[in-house]
Amino acid sequence: MTDRPDIYTVGELRAAGYVQKDLRHEIRDNLLAALASGRDPWPGLFGFSRTVIPQLERALIAGHDIVLLGERGQGKTRLLRTLAGLLDEWSPVIEDSELNEHPFDPITEQSRARALTEGDRLRVAWRHRSERYVEKLATPDTSVADLVGDVDPMRVAEGRRLGDPETIHYGLIPRSNRGIIAINELPDLAERIQVAMLNVMEERDIQIRGYVLRLPLDVLVVASANPEDYTNRGRIITPLKDRFGAEIRTHYPIELEDEVSVIRQEGQLVADVPPFILEILARYTRALRQSPAINQTSGVSARFAIAGAETVAAAALRRASLRGEDHAVARIIDLEPAVEVLTGKIEFESGEEGREQGILDHLLRTATAESVRAHFQGLDMGPLVAALDGHRTVTTGEQVTAKEFLGNLPSLNGSGLYDEIGRRLGAENDGQRAAAVELALEGLYLGRRISKESDDEETIYG
Incomplete structure (x- = not known):
């Protein structure tokens, strides 16, 4: 692990010539650089080099959300976890930002207000790539609040009005902003929970109890699932399948x-x-x-x-x-x-x-x-x-x-x-x-x- 950059404010970040990239461009550039240099970006994976890996690389270069389909024990979760290696080792965020916002591009009202008030003195923190990969095992009791968010009754009780964005307790997907969220066993999510993900994946906004928050989330959604032709636990609803740009089949080792x-x-x-x-x-x-x-x-x-x-x-x-x-x-x-x-x-x-x-x-x-x-x-x-x-x-x-x-x-x-x-x-x-x-x-x-x-x-x- 290299040392964390010695930069602590937005002014210092600009002076250092830092170039802002969205998540998909960051992954694409790092993947292409690894391929050009001959470095294997998929360490510890066996049997996929001629089948699954080329499909996955094409999907990432295209900037697609991805779902991996395959039977148990085929290495789907391990493959998803290696995606974190394609992120920059350190990335800047606004210090104490709930949604890991980029210092040059705040997206919440609170962070925008801080950016206006503090200007180049706005404090910057650094996140390691390991913190930007979040994994969730889908279970039937997973709620919309877990993934997307909900109104926090404690904040309402403090006197904030119900429509105030600061009353929102964000779920796992918004908190994964500028990172990768992996959902294992996606069909186990109740269909109504899958519906709640539609706007996040397409319009990149979130809807909580009738309130629509226009948050331009920068998140890559990846998932694993068993093929639907035999699973008895659930299915991926058709509109959600349509949101995934790539559906890739895994397999057991051939050799x-x-x-x-x-x-x-x-x-x-x-x-x-x-x-x-x-x-x-x-x-x-x-x-x-x-x-x-x-x-x-x-x-x-x-x-x-x-x-x-x-x-x-x-x-x-x-x-x-x-x-x-x-x-x-x-x-x-x-x-x-x-x-x-x-x-x-x-x-x-x-x-x-x-x-x-x-x-x-x-x-x-x-x-x-x-x-x-x-x-x-x-x-x-x-x-x-x-x-x-x-x-x-x-x-x-x-x-x-x-x-x-x-x-x-x-x-x-x-x-x-x-x-x-x-x-x-x-x-x-x-x-x-x-x-x-x-x-x-x-x-x-x-x-x-x-x-x-x-x-x-x-x-x-x-």
């Missing part, structure tokens, strides 16, 4: 690498989770989104895979604490119990009652098999299969440490297979090597080359 990047960025992992575990979770999430047994209109949020990675990491840390391991590393054995606690994040089709766990287990095995093929293709696992000759088994489990697991592996007579398995997965310590070999054993089981028996305590390959 596997983007899905993994989202998990890695958003997950708060308390232990080492090897990349191939994150990859399995990403493949699993994508398989759920394609399964006819899952209600796809509800969507499978990116939060599913993120929560899965966090739970797997927690299981590894728990094992390390209980068994005294120095380094907590997640393994294949941690995946299945972690997925069990995430079932509530998925909605199944109505005809799948009683089959839910079987469907989830099948898709997890499919995702694991895909990762095995991706990493071990062309690797001869024959020595390991031969070592498990019906008399020798390998035991693992939630309470089995990496050293115990590795020490229980059969000797392969110097074939170097274990080293190659670890090398292919970038293993650097015992925990990562154990995780890599566990994946190989699970792959052999899924390929029906060895057997597996599991209970609550342990899993035996042989």
Whole structure:
């Protein structure tokens, strides 16, 4: 963050040559400057670079209000929050102005009177760009007063007449003047509340209890919503949809690498989770989104895979604490119990009652098999299969440490297979090597080359 400008009055601001811009020009100029310099104006967003981002950039350059449509967990809110990065880092306002008015262009009667009286001595304050982004979660109990404003009975009781603008308590949208207001889940607003936004978005004035205040508000309205074709909670009324200049559809990551990047960025992992575990979770999430047994209109949020990675990491840390391991590393054995606690994040089709766990287990095995093929293709696992000759088994489990697991592996007579398995997965310590070999054993089981028996305590390959 750069230092706040050392300017405190309108006179100093003019002397410094400050150029006033409206909000849309400010955003447009900063976006175009970022694109021209090669700087990414959308940090932390994956999978949108060829689809959503170009549409969003065109809308902002055109100066449009924007609504993002998409299922849950597609990054709509994160995308809206990055818009604040397109604002000037510091912007001047009239000190103590309720509506953040520009020192060169006061819009309320009170600020105009101050500007006339004080002239170049009018005090200037500075707002950081983070203060100019306001977010509101739409709920059915949101009122017109919350968004637009209402008459303040306390000010009327003080003796002001009812039509006096100073009796108005401004709502969130006027208070966002010269900034961005984001409304999440817009269809959840009652239709009469949406009607109250029409004048704000088109005529840029506000109407409160029969009084029309001509306030040339300079505000960018952005919103998120689920597609109307399945939501049962509400809809965006047609006149309000018409006020938004751009309607942009979001989507889940198309590429596997983007899905993994989202998990890695958003997950708060308390232990080492090897990349191939994150990859399995990403493949699993994508398989759920394609399964006819899952209600796809509800969507499978990116939060599913993120929560899965966090739970797997927690299981590894728990094992390390209980068994005294120095380094907590997640393994294949941690995946299945972690997925069990995430079932509530998925909605199944109505005809799948009683089959839910079987469907989830099948898709997890499919995702694991895909990762095995991706990493071990062309690797001869024959020595390991031969070592498990019906008399020798390998035991693992939630309470089995990496050293115990590795020490229980059969000797392969110097074939170097274990080293190659670890090398292919970038293993650097015992925990990562154990995780890599566990994946190989699970792959052999899924390929029906060895057997597996599991209970609550342990899993035996042989």
